[in-house]
Amino acid sequence: MSFxxxxxxxxxxxxxxxxxxxxxxxxxxxxxxxxxHKNFSNSDLYYMNKFxxxxxxxxxxxxxxxxxxxxxxxxxxxxxxxxxxxxxxAVVRMIAPLxxxxxTDPGIVVIDDKGEHVISVLSGHLGGANELxxxxxxxxxxxxxxxxxxxxxxxxxxxxxxQRFGWQWESADKLTPVSASVVNEEKIAVxxxxxxxxxxxxxxxxxxxxxxxxxxxEALAQQPQAALVVTHRLLNDExxxxxxxxxxxxxxxxxxxxxxxxxxxxxxxxxxxxETLEELNFSxxxxxxxxxxxLKKDEIGLLEVVDKYNWDFQIYxxxxxxxxxxxxxxxxxxxxxxxxxxxxPAAIRYSGVDKLTLIKKKSGNVTISVAVMKFDDRF
Numbered sequence: 268m269s270f271x272x273x274x275x276x277x278x279x280x281x282x283x284x285x286x287x288x289x290x291x292x293x294x295x296x297x298x299x300x301x302x303x304h305k306n307f308s309n310s311d312l313y314y315m316n317k318f319x320x321x322x323x324x325x326x327x328x329x330x331x332x333x334x335x336x337x338x339x340x341x342x343x344x345x346x347x348x349x350x351x352x353x354x355x356x357a358v359v360r361m362i363a364p365l366x367x368x369x370x371t372d373p374g375i376v377v378i379d380d381k382g383e384h385v386i387s388v389l390s391g392h393l394g395g396a397n398e399l400x401x402x403x404x405x406x407x408x409x410x411x412x413x414x415x416x417x418x419x420x421x422x423x424x425x426x427x428x429x430q431r432f433g434w435q436w437e438s439a440d441k442l443t444p445v446s447a448s449v450v451n452e453e454k455i456a457v458x459x460x461x462x463x464x465x466x467x468x469x470x471x472x473x474x475x476x477x478x479x480x481x482x483x484x485e486a487l488a489q490q491p492q493a494a495l496v497v498t499h500r501l502l503n504d505e506x507x508x509x510x511x512x513x514x515x516x517x518x519x520x521x522x523x524x525x526x527x528x529x530x531x532x533x534x535x536x537x538x539x540x541x542e543t544l545e546e547l548n549f550s551x552x553x554x555x556x557x558x559x560x561x562l563k564k565d566e567i568g569l570l571e572v573v574d575k576y577n578w579d580f581q582i583y584x585x586x587x588x589x590x591x592x593x594x595x596x597x598x599x600x601x602x603x604x605x606x607x608x609x610x611x612p613a614a615i616r617y618s619g620v621d622k623l624t625l626i627k628k629k630s631g632n633v634t635i636s637v638a639v640m641k642f643d644d645r646f
Contacts, residue, residue, distance in 0.1 A: 462518025
């Protein structure tokens with residue numbers, strides 16, 4: 268069977284078919300790696316060709332000859348995580364020249380040769396190494412070793428806050444200092460104006476240094492040392508001061524109900540969206556979906572905008588739209604579509620709210636309605 272020949276100053280050619288890679292270089296490590304690979308289906312396996320068993324080709328296992336150090340430059344750019352069954356010190360020395368940024372480096376997990384410990388080494392949060400460590404440890408019945416302060420202390424991981432809901436932080440500039448404030452148990456304000464409320468991930472109570480507020484004004488009055496602000500709004504000058512040592516998170520809560528004339532360009536649709544959100548003082552980063560009637564399922568302009576921003580695209584039949592009671596039913600719209608309205612009922616149906624933020628606005632070839640999704644207030 269052919270194998271990867273690793274040579275100095277030559278970039279190895281690999282075949283990636285999964286999100287994660289498993290690498291081993293010892294007899295016991297290869298046995299462990301093969302077992303893990305069998306149970307971890309979203310993984311590619313690499314090990315030294317001298318441990319060939321004979322079934323590698325049928326199992327999609329890639330073997331290599333030469334120093335494993337020369338394999339990592341090919342693995343780093345393409346895998347979300349790399350599981351390495353090599354001593355921790357050796358791994359640190361080999362991957363050090365490849366490290367760039369915690370937002371882009373893959374999660375690195377190391378397993379000892381006996382399979383007793385699984386260690387989260389790199390990109391524990393953003394790279395997902397902590398979760399990968401727990402998953403791998405469960406698969407091989409090993410002890411997970413995680414040293415990230417927020418995980419050890421059972422507090423908010425600032426860089427992952429709301430990630431499972433799709434929240435985006437506005438800027439990474441203050442992630443590190445705010446994280447330090449959180450783990451150092453300084454006075455922290457969590458200001459939440461919108462978004463999912465069930466973000467606390469532990470069975471224990473919220474730490475005493477973390478305080479919840481519904482408005483920025485309330486939080487500022489308590490003079491917190493750091494803040495996490497969750498809102499779809501654009502802040503005014505007086506509110507911006509909370510971000511001196513704060514991180515802004517954009518929850519996906521804005522729903523756009525839209526209708527347009529056939530052939531309306533994506534540029535015009537996008538411009539109407541931007542102008543409307545600016546008028547409402549809303550962030551485009553908090554948009555979750557565009558909703559419309561099924562007659563527009565192949566409307567190129569809408570599809571291009573949805574694709575550009577990676578938003579949900581939801582279509583409804585006329586009968587589904589007519590089930591929604593609206594303020595401005597139109598006989599003219601009904602004549603051409605079979606629905607008494609498009610943007611207004613589409614936004615209401617998707618968002619589940621009773622009252623729209625913007626009922627309906629006509630601009631050129633585009634009609635737009637805006638809803639803000641509500642979530643249970645229970646923490």
